[in-house]
Each structure stands twice: as C-alpha cells, then as structure tokens.
Amino acid sequence: MIRAVAVVLVAAGIATAADVSGPALDYTLNCQGCHRADGSGTPGSVPALAGSVGKFLRVRGGREYVARVPGVAQAPLDDAATAGVLNWILERFGRDDLPADFSPYTAAEIGGLRRSPLTDVERVRRELLEAIARAR
C-alpha cells in the first residue's frame, strides 16, 4: 500500500515548489503569460522567443528593435531590471543565435531605446525577418 502511495506521489510530481527570483521571476511575471515558459509563444497570437529572438541581433537595427518592442519598452520594470530580463531571455532562448561579438544590454541603453517606441512594429519586424532570411 505504501509503495502504491509512493508511486502516485512521484507520478504527481508533488515536491517543494521551486523558488524563482531575479530575472527569471521578472520573466515569469511579465513575459511568460504570453511567451510561455519555454519561449515557444503561440502561433498567430504571440511570437516565439526560442530559436528566434537571438537572430534579430545578427542584422542591422535588430538590437534596437528587440529593446523597443511593446513588451520590452512598456514592461512595468525599471531600466536595470528590464535589461536584466532581456539579457536573461537572450541567454536562455537565443544563445545559439547570438552574434559572436554580442554584449549584454545595459540599463542606460534600455533607458534610451524604450523612450523611442516603435510606431509600426509589424513593418519593422517584417523587414528584419527579411534581412535575417537574406543573411543565411
């Protein structure tokens, strides 16, 4: 009987809930609801981060775009926390796609870029995706 209960508990994954802090917590509370825990997004509704976000930094204008998209520019986080979560996203979901000379965003850089919001996100995104495709 005890063994049967143990099987059920293990199957249910009942364990101590993981502590989440720092940029991972900021991602969970401010980004994950739409972009999902694995960064896969939802086709047709929310762009994927995994296997995608890092590629923008390989083309001209991409670094600025990533820091100016609505989710980043309007995040209810200060500049330092926003830089932290954006660098965390790039490390977690875009590490294999980043350019060799990539340097993490700083709070000052985020502060400057988010104060210059994109007025036509879709157009800029489309142009950058075309540039990424050409650069392959």
Next chain:
Amino acid sequence: MIDRRRWLDRFVEVFARQMAQRTSRRSVLTRFGSFLVGATLPVLPVARAAEDGRLPPPDDAALKGDAGDPKSCNYWRHCAIDGFLCACCGGSQNACPPGTEMSPVTWIGTCRHPGDGKDYIISYNDCCGQSLCLRCRCTRTEGEKPLYFTSKNNDLLWCFGTKSRAVNCSVAVVLGVATRS
C-alpha cells in the same frame, strides 16, 4: 486452424491458473490501479499548465474558512482572479471542466499564502470551448494593472491558442514561489 485454437486455449488456461495461484485479486487490482493513476496524471491539464514541472506544495488543509476553499472568491490563490471559478463548474482550481481546453496564454501574478506567508506565483488560465459557466463569479484585483497594460489586466478574455475563443471559467495554478533577492 482448430489445433491452433486449442493450443491458444490451453496456453491461456495455464497462464490464468498460474496467476490465480500466485496472486490475490486485491494485489492485481492495487497494481492495476496504481498503473492507471500513474499513466493518467501526466496528461491532466494541471500537468500541461506547469510546463516546467513545478507543482503546488502549500497545504490548503491547514487553512481555516474561505481562505482554504477553492470554491470561494476569498480562496488564497484567487487574489487577482476575474471570472467564474472552475472549481464550481465541474473542474478544480488546477483543472478545467471536461469538454473545455486550458488556454496556454495566461496572465500571471502572485498571491501570499496565509499559512506559510510565502508569495506564490499564480497562473490564471481561462478554460475555453463552452459558454460562460455563470457560477461562482469573482472579481479580485490584487496586483492588477489598467487595461493599457494588457499583460497584467484580468478584464480581458484569455482564450488564445485554443480551438475556441469562448470562455467557460478560470483556474489558478501555482507555478512556484516568488523570492525577491
């Protein structure tokens, strides 16, 4: 063909007799039941919601009154819920009612557990595919932001990435513990 059937009959008979001699019906039922539970749990909606494997540990049984009642608006996880409680609609605080689909797109906040004082990360997923449940309507706004912060607003219907956009009810799934360093 007849000989082959007889051989099969004999094999099944011998196998059944040996099993009856070696095992009790209770032990077979116990093992079979454990197998079924173990095989079923991973496909429950709560398992899909907690994509990273984190599941809720807080002990609700120790809570007194509405704070420990998933069918109450004052249940501790419902500090920012806006909608009909799935626990009143044929589901639970973790699982959608049968016939509905949990939206993968959700809004996420934190609620403090009155028992251990920790801030738990709560995912408010809508269950989609049937019309409004209309039972246990709750509106709580802890940590909610105005509509122009769409990702932190609970007035929106969150059936995205689902076959149907029709909202039935909302769950409150624990994703982890929020710790501020």
